[in-house]
Amino acid sequence: xxxxxxxxxxxxxxxxxxxxxxxxxxxxxxxxxxxxxxxxxxxxxxxxxxxxxxxxxxxxxxxxxxxxxxxxxxxxxxxxxxxxxxxxxxxxxxxxxxxxxxxxxxxxxxxxxxxxxxxxxxxxxxxxxxxxxxxxxxxxxxxxxxxxxxxxxxxxxxxxxxxxxxxxxxxxxxxxxxxxxxxxxxxxxxxxxxxxxxxxxxxxxxxxxxxxxxxxxxxxxxxxxxxxxxxxxxxxxxxxxxxxxxxxxxxxxxxxxxxxxxxxxxxxxxxxxxxxxxxxxxxxxxxxxxxxxxxxxxxxxxxxxxxxxxxxxxxxxxxxxxxxxxxxxxxxxxxxxxxxxxxx
Amino acid sequence: xxxxxxxxxxxxxxxxxxxxxxxxxxxxxxxxxxxxxxxxxxxxxxxxxxxxxxxxxxxxxxxxxxxxxxxxxxxxxxxxxxxxxxxxxxxxxxxxxxxxxxxxxxxxxxxxxxxxxxxxxxxxxxxxxxxxxxxxxxxxxxxxxxxxxxxxxxxxxxxxxxxxxxxxxxxxxxxxxxxxxxxxxxxxxxxxxxxxxxxxxxxxxxxxxxxxxxxxxxxxxxxxxxxxxxxxxxxxxxxxxxxxxxxxxxxxxxxxxxxxxxxxxxxxxxxxxxxxxxxxxxxxxxxxxxxxxxxxxxxxxxxxxxxxxxxxxxxxxxxxxxxxxxxxxxxxxxxx
Numbered sequence: 001x002x003x004x005x006x007x008x009x010x011x012x013x014x015x016x017x018x019x020x021x022x023x024x025x026x027x028x029x030x031x032x033x034x035x036x037x038x039x040x041x042x043x044x045x046x047x048x049x050x051x052x053x054x055x056x057x058x059x060x061x062x063x064x065x066x067x068x069x070x071x072x073x074x075x076x077x078x079x080x081x082x083x084x085x086x087x088x089x090x091x092x093x094x095x096x097x098x099x100x101x102x103x104x105x106x107x108x109x110x111x112x113x114x115x116x117x118x119x120x121x122x123x124x125x126x127x128x129x130x131x132x133x134x135x136x137x138x139x140x141x142x143x144x145x146x147x148x149x150x151x152x153x154x155x156x157x158x159x160x161x162x163x164x165x166x167x168x169x170x171x172x173x174x175x176x177x178x179x180x181x182x183x184x185x186x187x188x189x190x191x192x193x194x195x196x197x198x199x200x201x202x203x204x205x206x207x208x209x210x211x212x213x214x215x216x217x218x219x220x221x222x223x224x225x226x227x228x229x230x231x232x233x234x235x236x237x238x239x240x241x242x243x244x245x246x247x248x249x250x251x252x253x254x255x256x257x258x259x260x261x262x263x264x265x266x267x268x269x270x271x272x273x274x275x276x277x278x279x280x281x282x283x284x285x286x287x288x289x290x291x292x293x294x295x296x297x298x299x300x301x302x303x304x305x306x307x308x309x310x311x312x313x314x315x316x317x318x319x320x321x322x323x324x325x326x327x328x329x330x331x332x333x334x335x336x337x338x339x340x341x342x343x344x
Numbered sequence: 345x346x347x348x349x350x351x352x353x354x355x356x357x358x359x360x361x362x363x364x365x366x367x368x369x370x371x372x373x374x375x376x377x378x379x380x381x382x383x384x385x386x387x388x389x390x391x392x393x394x395x396x397x398x399x400x401x402x403x404x405x406x407x408x409x410x411x412x413x414x415x416x417x418x419x420x421x422x423x424x425x426x427x428x429x430x431x432x433x434x435x436x437x438x439x440x441x442x443x444x445x446x447x448x449x450x451x452x453x454x455x456x457x458x459x460x461x462x463x464x465x466x467x468x469x470x471x472x473x474x475x476x477x478x479x480x481x482x483x484x485x486x487x488x489x490x491x492x493x494x495x496x497x498x499x500x501x502x503x504x505x506x507x508x509x510x511x512x513x514x515x516x517x518x519x520x521x522x523x524x525x526x527x528x529x530x531x532x533x534x535x536x537x538x539x540x541x542x543x544x545x546x547x548x549x550x551x552x553x554x555x556x557x558x559x560x561x562x563x564x565x566x567x568x569x570x571x572x573x574x575x576x577x578x579x580x581x582x583x584x585x586x587x588x589x590x591x592x593x594x595x596x597x598x599x600x601x602x603x604x605x606x607x608x609x610x611x612x613x614x615x616x617x618x619x620x621x622x623x624x625x626x627x628x629x630x631x632x633x634x635x636x637x638x639x640x641x642x643x644x645x646x647x648x649x650x651x652x653x654x655x656x657x658x659x660x661x662x663x664x665x666x667x668x669x670x671x672x673x674x675x676x677x678x679x680x
Contacts, residue, residue, distance in 0.1 A: 015351070016351070017351065018351045018352075018354035018355045018358065019355075019358070019403050019406070019407055021351070021352075021355045022355050022358045022359055022362075022407065023407055023466065025355070025359060026359075026362070027466070027469050027470050027473045028473070029473075030473040030474065031469070031472055031473040034473070034475055046469070046472070047469065048465070056352075060352060060355060060356055060359075061359075063356065064356055064359045064360050064363065065360070065363060066363055066364065066367045067364050067367070067379070067380035067381070069360075069382055091362075091363045091366040091367045091430075092362065092363060092366065094430075094433075094434035094435060094474065095434070095435045095470040095471075095473040095474050096407070096408060096409060096433060096434070096435065096470065097408060097410075097432075097433065097434065097435050097436075098408075098435065098467050098470060099407070099408040099463065099466075100408070100505055101460060101463035101505075102463045102464070102466050102467035102470065103467065104460070104463070104505075105451075105452065105454075105455050105460045105463050105464035105467055106448060106451050106452060106464065106467050106468075107451075108454075109450070109451030109452065109453075109454035109455065109464070109488075109490075110447060110448070110451040112451075112454060112488065112490070113447060113450060113451060113454075113488065116488070126443055126447060127440070127441060127442075127443030127444035127445070127446055127447040127448075128444075128447040128451075130440075130441065130443070130444045130447075131440055131444035131445075131447045131448050131451070134438055134439075134440060134444070135438075135448075137436075138435060138436045138438045145504070145505050147578075148504060148529060148530035148531070148573065148577065148579060149501070149504070149530060149531045149532070149579070150530070150531070150532040150533070150578070150579055150580070151454070151490050151532070151533040152532070152533060152534050152535070153488055153490075166485075166486055169485035169486065170483075170484075170485060180606055180607070180610075185604055185605065185606055185607075185642065185645070186603065186606065187603075187606050194485075195485065196485045196486070196487055197485060197486050197487070198486075198487035198488065198489060199487070199488035199489055200489055200491075200536075201491065201535075201536030202533065202534065202535045202536040202537075203536070225610070272537075272556055272557070285520065300643065301641040301642065301643065302641070303665050303668075303669070304640045304641050304642075304643050304661065304662060304665050305637040305638065305640045305641035305661065306637070306661075306665070307637075307640060307660060307661030307662065307663075307664035307665050308661075308664030308665055308667065308668040309664075310668075311668045311669065312669060319669045320669070322665060322666075322669045323665075323666055323669040323670060325643040325644055326643065326662045326663070326665045326666035326669075327666055328643070328644040329640075329643050329644040329647075329662050330659060330662050330663060330666065331644075332644070332647040333647075333648075333655060333659055336655065336656065336659050
């Protein structure tokens, strides 16, 4: 049962460089030596390549070996019946040390997890610190660099909330949340079937099927006031699919309102802080920012709190709401009325 | 039959070279290597071989393969020889407990949506090749993610790793732009944003730069390993850690519309019903300006009762917001 060898089947989308392939082979050889007779599809899956590519890798290994390159010097490779056997590859029977970048990813990742112990279990009993110590020893020099790159996942979400949410995900238990919505300034109680606990842009979120909204929602853990693990099955309904989080947490929807803002220099951070469509630099540090909002109430609040450092250029009705809200709020202070400027 | 014959031939040559250099106890001279590696043997001229070997050496070193040179006694003169020390090449023996394996898999997933996704995958593959059985199903549903969306991330990371000075265009928070020159020491991600720390060349002092504010390319200047990084340097964003303790002052008194101002209500010292529409709270505060911003953000739903300084600050903010959005369309027909 072998697929016809077409160039399309063998190609890996983009052209792989000779050194990238060498790297893979140097990792593949020890893995195959440690898994004699492994299924060829599993081996291909392990290295993220097609079966055809794996076969062509094996064919290449088959003609390499120690100087002399007589049959006894060459690597032995067999893959009849879909089972892979490798031999006579003593020189490269151990994987190469981790590169600086490779060591950095794991160590920085582990350190970040160490600072959020709620994720992996109770502090001290998880494997994060143990793994870190062993890796440090095995990587030597690269460990020094890894110490100079830090990631803070922590955002003030309590460890207890993180631990409970993670446990509910793993045990498929329904949760009852008292949740503070930021955009709407409201406290709600929701029953949620948990799907994932994730960290995005340094905030922890619980993703789950919200029975109140009847759809998949993301809840920021630091806005969960109380979290109760219910004695009920929390398997989400089948139509609940995790959101694609390749972009931002904020999912643009066709119903979103497009808001144009002018920010003065002290409020330039607005264009960096929120997911924006565009930022245009103007003179004197001003910027013209276009962003999308599902619910315009947070834009109104931003305009009030920044007191004139941002101007809503459009839509006009939103600018009007900002004005009316400010006038209404000022009505509470009749003794300190600040008159509106005269119209020109 | 491979789709890229030239690339395949090169992989084959490099692999034979690595095996030859790992299999020898004594350093091999270039002459010996030209015999040992069939693809070198077939080169047309000495010059072609020299060029090819020099390139190959560099590429192996870039992969992290520790290729060492040593003088060897040759027929007429001492000559350079090459080899790879197995102990230096090999990932040391390493084993992990199941809990540690789960943590490693999770640490690798941290980067799955960042520019370092490939090295993270390669690192886990090497551990698997060293006999570590990685179980992907543990801690399923937990997804810490780090993103590296800043275009300058890779250039800065390289400079940090290589200890190499860089220059770049930088826009400050107040909008001022200038060219900066930096000896990068470390990087940190804080609140979802990447920063680089280091010695600011022009100011002669330690500074922190936000990668998102770097305009255009980051250019490396000078040599690699050009400076030492202060021992124990921990990259961190200098946030205002000097948060004053609660000063001995009376709390602010606020009126909240029922159901509104929840972030304030959570911090309240006391909460009392006024009527069906309003509740009154006492809340302690450190910084009057940030409390004023928070209160103003609730618009007509929160009213300051005391102190007057807070009330005046809120009034200033709201009046400015009002004036900023006044009468744009109020004068049709051009200039008065």
